[in-house]
Amino acid sequence: MTRRLPWVLTSVILLVGLAVVSAAALRLGAAESTSEIVMSIRAPRVVMALVVGMGLAVAGVLLQGSLRNPLADPALVGISAGAALGAVIAAAVGATFGTFATGGAATVGAGIAMVIVVWAATRDGRPEIVTLLLSGVAVAAFAAAVVSVIVSLSPSAGVRSLSFWTSGSLALATWEGAVTVAVFTVAGLAVAATVVGSLDVLALGDRDAAAAGINVAGVRYRALAAVVLLIGAGVAAVGVIAFVGLVVPHMMRIIIGPRTGPLVVVSGLAGALLLLIADTAARLAFGPFELPVGAVTALVGAPVFFLLLWRTRVSQGGWA
Secondary structure, eight states: OOOOOOHHHHHHHHHHHHHHHHHHHHHOSSSOOOHHHIIIIIHHHHHHHHHHHHHHHHHHHHHHHHTTOTTOOTTTTTHHHHHHHHHHHHHHTTOOTTSHHHHHHHHHHHHHHHHHHHHHHEETTEEOHHHHHHHHHHHHHHHHHHHHHHHHHOOOHHHHTOHHHHTOOOTTOOHHHHHHHHHHHHHHHHHHHTTHHHHHHHTTOHHHHHHTTOOHHHHHHHHHHHHHHHHHHHHHHHOOOOSHHHHHHHHHHHHHOSOHHHHHHHHHHHHHHHHHHHHHHHHHTTTTSOOOHHHHHHHHHHHHHHHHHHHHHHHTTOOO
C-alpha cells in the first residue's frame, strides 16, 4: 500500500512553496525591481496566477468527481473555449478584458458550453468518458472558429490583438483583473464547499449515492455551476490555459488520497503554485522574450494526458 502524506502537512508545504516562489517572482525580471514595477506590474501578475491556478485545479477536481471521468479538464471538454467565446463577444461590443463585464460574459459562455457538452455526452443519466471528450472537442472547435471570425472582422484593435490571449498569458494582468477573477473564484469555492462531502458518496455510483440519500442531480449541477464560476472570469482575463485542471488533481490524489474535501484544498494550493512557477518560467527563461504560459503547461500536461488516456482505456477494457 502506498503511504500518503497527511493533507494538512501537504497544505503547509505548499503554502511555504507559494511564499518562496511569490517572493522570487516579485524580485526577478528583466527590469529593475523598483517599488512601482513590483506593485503595478509584477504583484498583480502574481496574484492573477494564484487565483487562476487555484480555480483551474479545483474545477478539475469537481469535474472529475461530479462526472466520474478521470480525463475531465475545463479546456479538454470545451468549457474554457466557451468562456473565451463569451469574453471575445463582450470585447467586440466594447467591454474591456479583465473587467466584470467580460468576466460575466465568459461565465455565461462557459455555462452554455458546459450544458451542451454534458447533454451530448449523457447516456442513461451518466456522461460517457469518450463521448464527453469528443463533445468537448466539437464545442472547442466551433467556439475557436467563431472567435477567429469575430477577431478578423472586429474594428477594435484590442480584439484584433488577441494572439497572446488565445495561448494563455498573464502579461497584461492588472489589479482590476485580479480582483475580478478573485471574486468569481471565491463564489465558485463557496458553491464547491456545499458539494464536496456528497461527491465522495457519488463516487460509489449514481444508484448507490441515491440509495444513501444523495440528490445526485442536484449535487452534480451544483458542482458544475461551481466549475463555471471558477473558470469563466479567469479565461476572460488570461486566456485558455489547459491541463492544470487535469494534472494537479491526479498528482494530489497520489500524495494525499481521493477524499474530495482535502483534495479540493490541496489541489487549489498546488494549482496556484504550479501556474505561478509556469508563469515565472515563461517570463524569465528566454528573456527578454516571453513564452505563453499555456504553452508551458501544455508541455507538461499533454504527456500526462496521454498516460491517463492509456490507463483509463486499459481499466475500461478498451473502447472499441
